[in-house]
Amino acid sequence: MNLMQFNSQINLELTQESGQTSQSPWQVMDNSYVDVVEIAKTPILLKVNQKDINSLNVEYELPIPNQDLVNQDIPNQDIAIDEVALDEIAIQNEITKILDLNFDLDKFYTFLSDDPKLEPAIDFCKGLRLFLAKDPFECMISSIASANNSIARWTKSIAKIKEKWGLVCEFPSGKFYSFPSPKILMNVYEDPFEEYEAINRIMELECCTKNLKSCGVGYRAPYIKKVSEVFTLEKDLSDIKKMGYDEAYEEVLKLAGVGPKVADCILLYGYGFREAFPSDVWIKRIVSHLYFNDKDISIDKVREFGMERFGNYAGYAQLYLFHYGRKSGLLEKIK
Numbered sequence: 001m002n003l004m005q006f007n008s009q010i011n012l013e014l015t016q017e018s019g020q021t022s023q024s025p026w027q028v029m030d031n032s033y034v035d036v037v038e039i040a041k042t043p044i045l046l047k048v049n050q051k052d053i054n055s056l057n058v059e060y061e062l063p064i065p066n067q068d069l070v071n072q073d074i075p076n077q078d079i080a081i082d083e084v085a086l087d088e089i090a091i092q093n094e095i096t097k098i099l100d101l102n103f104d105l106d107k108f109y110t111f112l113s114d115d116p117k118l119e120p121a122i123d124f125c126k127g128l129r130l131f132l133a134k135d136p137f138e139c140m141i142s143s144i145a146s147a148n149n150s151i152a153r154w155t156k157s158i159a160k161i162k163e164k165w166g167l168v169c170e171f172p173s174g175k176f177y178s179f180p181s182p183k184i185l186m187n188v189y190e191d192p193f194e195e196y197e198a199i200n201r202i203m204e205l206e207c208c209t210k211n212l213k214s215c216g217v218g219y220r221a222p223y224i225k226k227v228s229e230v231f232t233l234e235k236d237l238s239d240i241k242k243m244g245y246d247e248a249y250e251e252v253l254k255l256a257g258v259g260p261k262v263a264d265c266i267l268l269y270g271y272g273f274r275e276a277f278p279s280d281v282w283i284k285r286i287v288s289h290l291y292f293n294d295k296d297i298s299i300d301k302v303r304e305f306g307m308e309r310f311g312n313y314a315g316y317a318q319l320y321l322f323h324y325g326r327k328s329g330l331l332e333k334i335k
Helices: 012-017 088-098 105-113 121-125 136-146 151-165 182-186 192-198 218-234 237-242 245-253 260-271 281-291 299-328 330-334
Strands: 002-006 027-029 032-039 042-049 056-061 168-171 174-177
Touching (some): 002 088, 032 174, 042 088, 042 168, 056 088, 105 121, 105 299, 121 299, 136 151, 136 237, 136 260, 151 182, 182 218, 237 245, 237 260, 281 299, 299 330
Antiparallel strands (some): 002 056, 027 032, 032 042, 042 056, 168 174
8 A cells, every 4th residue: 555645725525526527426435535547557546535625645556466357248358567657656647637636726716706706605615626537538428427417326327337347456455447448338238128139038138237228327328339439430539638629619519419518528527628617507597696687598608608707717617606506505596
């Protein structure tokens, strides 16, 4: 077990549990948030906890050597450790990126304080940071799964996808799952009927559980398969981070199951476009109440307003507005 410490203001529980679509919340184990992160092509188990809002403790474990673990029908998942490329600096950098520890919260709070409508959000959201994606593909699938869905339901779906098709990694603390690759998800069964026919009906339909719909993603299953296929065969979507925001937005909108709100979630959490302002009916109600005297304005106008008013703070402003609306009782008041 290896230990690192960070002196940064962050409310770890709030950041993990705030429903950001970059990924599902990490597993809670022994008062730590725990998940597998790939660094230098090596799966690393991170265990993150804190005693106060101004510090963060991170323990990490390397995988047990010489593993040959197979997750159900996915063969040849040998784990190799690149000890040359892997060092503590790389691990620190990854943690800093995922939890956005270089973002200046105090400067942001000064910005919020200059807006009487936003200033109350500071007390409700103290220490809340963007929870950025470990991997853009996982963010895409999580964001698609979250569309018109509750936080509890989509996070449960993502956990099931990892358990069914993710790489199994064994560490001193136990076995954990990484998120499956697009190549693997591209080839899974979409629903029980497809699986039932593929196995020549040798078991009852209700026993067919190695398919996307069995994970609770519903109508989003074909979208997940199509995006996995695009990510595998058609485009190098890593080019998105090299684009300007407008071009990247139009590119992501071309993906199956991706509308304006999901596109902005993908750009914000998966690719670091901080000017993105993901807007849905909940953000519309909050913005309409605070800035437009409860006038019924369109979601497109809300998105445009957020980007223009908050600039490079738009992603953070949206996050704080949403959490403030939920926790202050504002959303209940304006339903």
